[in-house]
Amino acid sequence: MEYVIHEERRLSFFEKYLTGWVILCIGVGIALGKLFPQVAVVLDQISIYQVSIPIAICLFFMMYPIMVKIDFAEVIKAGKTPKPVILTLFVNWCVKPFTMLAIAWLFLGVLFKG
Numbered sequence: 001m002e003y004v005i006h007e008e009r010r011l012s013f014f015e016k017y018l019t020g021w022v023i024l025c026i027g028v029g030i031a032l033g034k035l036f037p038q039v040a041v042v043l044d045q046i047s048i049y050q051v052s053i054p055i056a057i058c059l060f061f062m063m064y065p066i067m068v069k070i071d072f073a074e075v076i077k078a079g080k081t082p083k084p085v086i087l088t089l090f091v092n093w094c095v096k097p098f099t100m101l102a103i104a105w106l107f108l109g110v111l112f113k114g
Contacts, residue, residue, distance in 0.1 A: 014021065033040060046053045064070075078085055 043054045
């Protein structure tokens with residue numbers, strides 16, 4: 001007879017008290033807004049085409065790990081071998097935008113023109 005051992009996954013301290021962390025962050029945000037109202041004015045001025053850059057950056061960092069299910073221990077390991085990281089950044093930021101531009105031009109400027 002074989003016995004299968006299942007590992008029980010425990011919640012981390014952060015995950016276990018997530019509701020408390022959210023409430024704490026809301027409270028800190030309200031307190032900072034009351035104590036330093038000029039910070040909100042400065043942050044509001046940092047925008048491009050009426051898109052708040054600080055909010056866009058925060059939303060990115062809030063949603064991206066959830067979408068890709070990042071294991072942050074692996075991120076630290078990746079930092080120790082920079083060649084693949086640099087190659088990925090180069091392709092994503094230097095090659096792909098021009099590829100997308102070429103594909104958009106092909107479809108919108110040539111195939112489906114007028």
